[in-house]
Amino acid sequence: xxxxxxxxxxxxxxxxxxxxxxxxxxxxxxxxxxxxxxxxxxxxxxxxxxxxxxxxxxxxxxxxxxxxxxxxxxxxxxxxxxxxxxxxxxxxxxxxxxxxxxxxxxxxxxxxxxxxxxxxxxxxxxxxxxxxxxxxxxxxxxxxxxxxxxxxxxxxxxxxxxxxxxxxxxxxxxxxxxxxxxxxxxxxxxxxxxxxxxxxxxxxxxxxxxxxxxxxxxxxxxxxxxxxxxxxxxxxx
Amino acid sequence: xxxxxxxxxxxxxxxxxxxxxxxxxxxxxxxxxxxxxxxxxxxxxxxxxxxxxxxxxxxxxxxxxxxxxxxxxxxxxxxxxxxxxxxxxxxxxxxxxxxxxxxxxxxxxxxxxxxxxxxxxxxxxxxxxxxxxxxxxxxxxxxxxxxxxxxxxxxxxxxxxxxxxxxxxxxxxxxxxxxxxxxxxxxxxxxxxxxxxxxxxxxxxxxxxxxxxxxxxxxxxxxxxxxxxxxxxxxxxxxxxxxxxxxxxxxxxxxxxxxxxxxxxxxxxxxxxxxxxxxxxxxxxxxxxxxxxxxxxxxxxxxxxxxxxxxxxxxxxxxxxxxxxxxxxxxxxxxxxxxxxxxxxxxxxxxxxxxxxxxxxxxxxxxxxxxxxxxxxxxxxxxxxxxxxxxxxxxxxxxxxxxxxxxxxxxxxxxxxxxxxxxxxxxxxxxxxxxxxxxxxxxxxxxxxxxxxxx
Numbered sequence: 001x002x003x004x005x006x007x008x009x010x011x012x013x014x015x016x017x018x019x020x021x022x023x024x025x026x027x028x029x030x031x032x033x034x035x036x037x038x039x040x041x042x043x044x045x046x047x048x049x050x051x052x053x054x055x056x057x058x059x060x061x062x063x064x065x066x067x068x069x070x071x072x073x074x075x076x077x078x079x080x081x082x083x084x085x086x087x088x089x090x091x092x093x094x095x096x097x098x099x100x101x102x103x104x105x106x107x108x109x110x111x112x113x114x115x116x117x118x119x120x121x122x123x124x125x126x127x128x129x130x131x132x133x134x135x136x137x138x139x140x141x142x143x144x145x146x147x148x149x150x151x152x153x154x155x156x157x158x159x160x161x162x163x164x165x166x167x168x169x170x171x172x173x174x175x176x177x178x179x180x181x182x183x184x185x186x187x188x189x190x191x192x193x194x195x196x197x198x199x200x201x202x203x204x205x206x207x208x209x210x211x212x213x214x215x216x217x218x219x220x221x222x223x224x225x226x227x228x229x230x231x232x233x234x235x236x237x
Numbered sequence: 238x239x240x241x242x243x244x245x246x247x248x249x250x251x252x253x254x255x256x257x258x259x260x261x262x263x264x265x266x267x268x269x270x271x272x273x274x275x276x277x278x279x280x281x282x283x284x285x286x287x288x289x290x291x292x293x294x295x296x297x298x299x300x301x302x303x304x305x306x307x308x309x310x311x312x313x314x315x316x317x318x319x320x321x322x323x324x325x326x327x328x329x330x331x332x333x334x335x336x337x338x339x340x341x342x343x344x345x346x347x348x349x350x351x352x353x354x355x356x357x358x359x360x361x362x363x364x365x366x367x368x369x370x371x372x373x374x375x376x377x378x379x380x381x382x383x384x385x386x387x388x389x390x391x392x393x394x395x396x397x398x399x400x401x402x403x404x405x406x407x408x409x410x411x412x413x414x415x416x417x418x419x420x421x422x423x424x425x426x427x428x429x430x431x432x433x434x435x436x437x438x439x440x441x442x443x444x445x446x447x448x449x450x451x452x453x454x455x456x457x458x459x460x461x462x463x464x465x466x467x468x469x470x471x472x473x474x475x476x477x478x479x480x481x482x483x484x485x486x487x488x489x490x491x492x493x494x495x496x497x498x499x500x501x502x503x504x505x506x507x508x509x510x511x512x513x514x515x516x517x518x519x520x521x522x523x524x525x526x527x528x529x530x531x532x533x534x535x536x537x538x539x540x541x542x543x544x545x546x547x548x549x550x551x552x553x554x555x556x557x558x559x560x561x562x563x564x565x566x567x568x569x570x571x572x573x574x575x576x577x578x579x580x581x582x583x584x585x586x587x588x589x590x591x592x593x594x595x596x597x598x599x600x601x602x603x604x605x606x607x608x609x610x611x612x613x614x615x616x617x618x619x620x621x622x623x624x625x626x627x628x629x630x631x632x633x634x635x636x637x638x639x640x641x642x643x644x645x646x647x648x649x650x651x652x653x654x655x656x657x658x659x660x661x662x663x664x665x666x667x668x669x670x671x672x673x674x675x676x677x678x679x680x681x682x683x684x685x686x687x688x689x690x691x692x
Contacts, residue, residue, distance in 0.1 A: 027478035046298030046630045054625040059679040072625070081475045088369045105379070108292070108362015109387055114620055116271055119300050119628040123362065125293040146490050147291040148362030192582045218477055 006095040007173055008164075010155055011197035011225040012184065013207040014071055018191035019054075021069035025192060026052050029073075032156060032182035034142050039151035047125045050151040052183055071192070073183070074099060074120045074153035075216060075224030082112035084122065090150070097197075097225060098155055104150040112152055117217050121152045132153030155194070156181035176202040198223065248526030252415060255552040255665040257511055259416060261546045262658055269666060276606035280644015283637045292362055296635040300619045300628050305638035306360035308647055311612040312495070313353030314394070314467050314577040315488075316605070317498030320346025320401060324408075325453035334524050340664040341507055341657075342500050347349075348652040349499075350401060350463075352645050354394050357387070359641060386470045390597075393459075393466040400459050405450050410435050410445065412661040425474040471615065478558035478619030483546075487539040491608060494577065496606035498600040501525050505598050509660060516663065519592035529604070533581040540578070554624055564616035565631070569610045576607025 006081045029035060036049040036155075055070040076099045082091045083099070090106035093099060097099055113121040127147040130138060138144060141158040145151050163179035184192040195204030212229040286291065287294050297304050323342040327335035329409050358367050370391060372381050381388050414435035417428035420427070435441060468488035471479035508517040515649055584590045584600055591597070622629050634642075 042293075045293075046300070046628075047293060049300075053627075055625075057627075072627075084382070084384040085386065085474065087381050087387040087391075089379060089382050090330075105369065105377070106363070107366045109357075109360075111296075111385070111387060113299065113302045114476060116476055117624040119623060119625050122299060123292070123302060125297070126291055146363075147363075150362070170678065219625075222475075 002211035005237060006097070007198060008196050009097040009225070010076070010160065010182075011105060011195065011204055011208065011227065012073075012155070013193045013204050013210075013213075013227045013229060015193070015207070015229040016070065016135045017212075017230060018069070018189040019069045019071060020189055020191075021056060021067070022188065023054060024186045024188060025071060025116070026050060026054060026183040028186035030154070031137065032139065033154070034138050034144050035151075036124070036126070036145075037130065037134070038126075038128075042126060045125075046217065047123075049122050049124070049128070049151075050153070051120070053120075070228075071183075072120060072216070073226070074119060074155075075118055075222065075226045076153075076155060077222035077224050079223050081115040081220075081222060083130050085111040085115050087111075096160070098157060098160075099152075101152055103143050103145050103151065103152065108148040108150065117220055117222065121150055122204055123150050124148060129177065132222065166170075176204075249634060251666060251669060252419070255516070255663045255668060256661050258418060259420075259658070259661065260281050266490050266654070270651065270654060273647045273654065276647035277644050277651060278338070280641050280647070283640035283644070287359075287637050287641075288364060294635060294637045296633050296638060298630055299631070300623050300630050300633035301617055303360070303616055303620060305613075305634040305642055306356050308609065308613045308616055309642045310353055310360075311358035311467055311488075311616070312609050313356065313645065313649075314464060315492035315608060315612075316499050317346045317349035317353060317401070317462065317496070318460055318489075319349070319500045319505040320404075321456050322493050322496050323500050324404070325456050325460075328449070328453045329457075332524070334521050334650060336667040337513065337521065337663055337665060338504050338507075338671070340405075340408065341503050341662055343401065344504060344656050344660075344662070345499065346401045346654060347398070347405050348649050348656070350394060350398050352641055352649050354398065355645070357390065386466065386473055389466045390470060393463045397459055397463045398455050400452075404456050407445075407448055407452055408664060408667070409660060410687070411437065411666040412496050412664060413664055416661055457635075461489055464489045471647065473617075476619050476623060477552075477554040478547075478562075479615070480544075481543060481545050483539065486566070487536075487543060490532065490535045490539050491611060494529075494536045495605050495608040497525065497532055498581075498601040498608075499595050499603035501529065502605070505594055505601075507657070508594075511662065513663060516668065518668060519594070520595050522594065523588060523591045526585045526597065529581050529600070530585035533585070533604070534586040536593065537582065554622075558619050561622045566614055566618065570614060571609045573610040573614065576603040576605075577611060580604075605682050607686040 009107065010184055023179055030037075030050070033051060035051055038048045042048060051072040052071060055072055057068045057070065059066045059068055061101045069220055076097065078093075078097060080091070080093065080099050083093055086092075087109060088105045088107055090102050091099070091112045092102065099190055108123070113119075113123055122145045124145050128145075138157070159179050159181060160174075163174045167178070174196065180194040184194040192203050195202040197205050197208060199205060207229065208227045212231045213227045214230060215224050243305040294391065295304060295306075320339075320343040323335055324346075328339070358364060361367055368377075369377070370381050370388065383389075410432060412430050413432035417425055417432050420428055465485035466486065468484040472481055472484040474480060504517050504521065504525070508514060544559070547559050580603055581600055584596060617632050621631050
C-alpha cells in the first residue's frame with residue numbers, strides 16, 4: 001500500500017446494520033455501467049452479469065428467524081489475486097488503488113474469475129443485447145462489453161475520472177463526498193459510503209476506523225478497499 | 238537381451254519387417270483415417286459453433302469458469318510424458334527392452350503436446366485474440382504479463398514441443414536414410430531431404446550417439462518442468478483445494494503414470510497393427526508392467542498425502558471442497574481410485590497378468606480413464622465451492638466440450654496413424670544395434686566375445 005504515489009486511495013464502507021436489502025444499489029449499478037440485462041434462464045445457469053449482488057442469509061430457527069444482507073462488489077484488493085494471473089494485463093492495479101479491468105485487452109482466459117475469492121468477476125458468456133428503448137439509455141462514458149470478456153465493478157471509475165479532472169482544472173484535490181459511485185448515491189439507508197481512504201478526515205476513513213469494522217475473507221491477505229460494519233449494539237444473530 | 242531374434246534373420250529381412258508399416262496402405266487403413274477424420278471434423282464443427290455463438294454453449298458458469306477444456310489440457314500434457322519417460326530415462330539407464338517402442342513413444346510425446354497446446358486456445362473467451370499473449374513488439378505497446386502462470390505454461394509448452402520434436406527427429410535420422418535407400422520416386426526424394434544426407438559414416442555415428450545421449454539428458458528436466466508449471470496454474474492461486482504445495486511433484490507423477498499406461502496401450506496397438514509380435518514380446522510388457530506398478534504406488538502415495546493433509550487440518554473451506562467432491566462425484570472418484578491405484582497395484586504384482594496382453598490393455602486404458610477423472614476432480618469441485626458460499630455452483634460438460642475432447646483423441650490418433658504410415662514407427666537402428674551389442678557374436682559355427690558395448 002505504501003507504494004502508491006497518488007493522493008487518493010478509494011475505498012468503501014458498507015454498514016450492514018443499515019442495509020435493508022432493497023436492491024436499489026444493484027439496479028443503480030446496472031443502469032450506470034451498461035451492465036447487461038439477463039433473463040431468468042441465464043441467471044439460473046449462473047451467468048448473470050451483476051457487478052454488485054446482495055447475498056441473503058437466513059439466520060436462526062423458526063419462529064426466531066432473521067435475515068441478513070451482505071452486498072458484495074469488487075473489493076478492489078491491494079493484493080488482488082486476480083491481477084498477477086492475467087496474462088495480458090487486462091486486470092491491473094491503478095495508482096489510486098483501484099483494481100482496473102481493461103476490456104479490450106481481455107482475451108477471456110477467465111483465470112482472474114477463478115482466482116477471485118469473492119467471486120465478483122462476471123464473464124460475458126452471451127453477446128448481450130439491449131432491446132429498444134433500453135439501448136437509448138446506454139452510457140456513452142463506458143464501453144459496451146462484447147462476449148468473451150471479463151468485467152466487474154470499477155467503483156464507477158468514469159465518475160472518479162470526471163471528478164479528478166474537474167478538481168485538477170481548479171487546482172485542488174477531489175473533496176470528500178464530491179464523487180460517489182451509483183450504488184452509494186442510490187442507497188436510501190446510506191449504508192454505502194464511498195471516499196478517499198488516504199485522507200484520514202474523510203467520512204469513509206472515519207467509518208473504516210469503527211470498532212464494528214471487518215473485511216471479507218480477511219485471512220487471505222488480499223487487503224480489500226471495502227470495509228464492512230456490523231454489530232453496533234443491535235445484535236442480529 | 239536375447240529375446241529379440243535378431244540373429245535368426247538376415248539384415249534385409251529384418252529391415253523389411255521393421256519397416257513394414259511403410260508399405261502401401263490397405264483399405265482398412267483408409268477406412269480408419271476416414272473415421273478419425275470424421276470425428277475431427279465434428280470436433281471442428283463444435284468449436285466453430287462455440288466460436289460463433291459464445292462461451293454459453295459450454296457448461297461453464299460463475300463460479301466454475303474452467304471445465305472440460307482445461308481438464309483435457311492437463312490430461313494431454315500428462316500423456317505427453319510417455320515419450321520422455323520411456324525413451325530418455327530408459328536410454329540413459331541403458332534398458333535394452335526400450336528399443337522397439339521408443340520411436341512410438343517419442344512420436345506420441347510430440348502429438349500429445351501439440352494436442353494439449355490447442356486446449357488453452359480453444360478455451361479462450363475471445364479465441365481470435367490469442368496472439369495478445371505472445372511476447373512481440375505490438376501496436377498495443379504491451380508486453381504479456383510474465384507473472385501469470387499462463388505465460389509460464391506457454392513458454393514451457395513451446396519449449397517442450399521444440400525439444401521433443403528435435404528428439405524425435407534426431408532419432409529418426411538413420412532410419413530415414415534407411416527408408417530413403419529402400420524407396421523410389423518421390424518418396425525417395427522426400428526421405429532424402431529429411432535424412433539430410435546421412436551416409437552412416439563412423440564420424441556421423443559418433444556425433445549421432447553423443448547428440449542422442451545429450452538430448453535424452455536435456456529433455457528430462459524440460460518434461461518435469463512442463464508438468465510442474467501446469468501444476469502451478471493451480472497451486473499458485475488462492476482457490477481452496479488448488480493451493481497446495483504438493484501439486485507439482487504430484488502432477489509430474491500423475492503425468493508419468495498416464496504416460497506409461499498410454500505407451501502400453503500403444504505397444505499393444507502397434508504390435509497388432511504391424512505384426513510386430515517378434516519384437517514386442519510379453520517380456521516387454523512384463524517390464525512395462527513393473528514400471529506401471531512403481532509409478533502407480535507413487536501416485537497413490539502422493540494422493541494419500543494430499544488428502545491426508547486436508548483431512549488432518551480440517552480447514553473448513555478446504556474440507557468443504559473435499560466433501561463436496563466426494564459427495565457429488567462419488568462414482569467418478571471411485572472409478573479414479575480403482576483405475577489409478579487399486580487395479581494397477583493389484584494386477585501388476587503378478588507376472589502372469591503383466592505378461593497377458595489382454596490384461597495389460599484393460600489396465601492401461603483404465604489408468605488413463607482414471608487420470609482424466611483425476612484432473613477433472615482437481616479442477617471442477619474446487620471452483621464450484623470456493624470461499625463465498627452464496628455463489629457455490631456446479632458444472633456439467635456440454636456437447637461442445639465433449640465433442641472437442643473426443644476430437645482431440647481422434648486427432649491424436651489420426652496424427653499418429655499418418656506418422657506411422659510415412660515414417661518408420663519401429664526404431665530400426667536402435668533395434669539392430671543389439672546385434673553388435675551382444676555378448677557373443679556368432680562367426681560361422683564359433684561364437685566370439687564381442688568387443689563393443691554401450692558407452
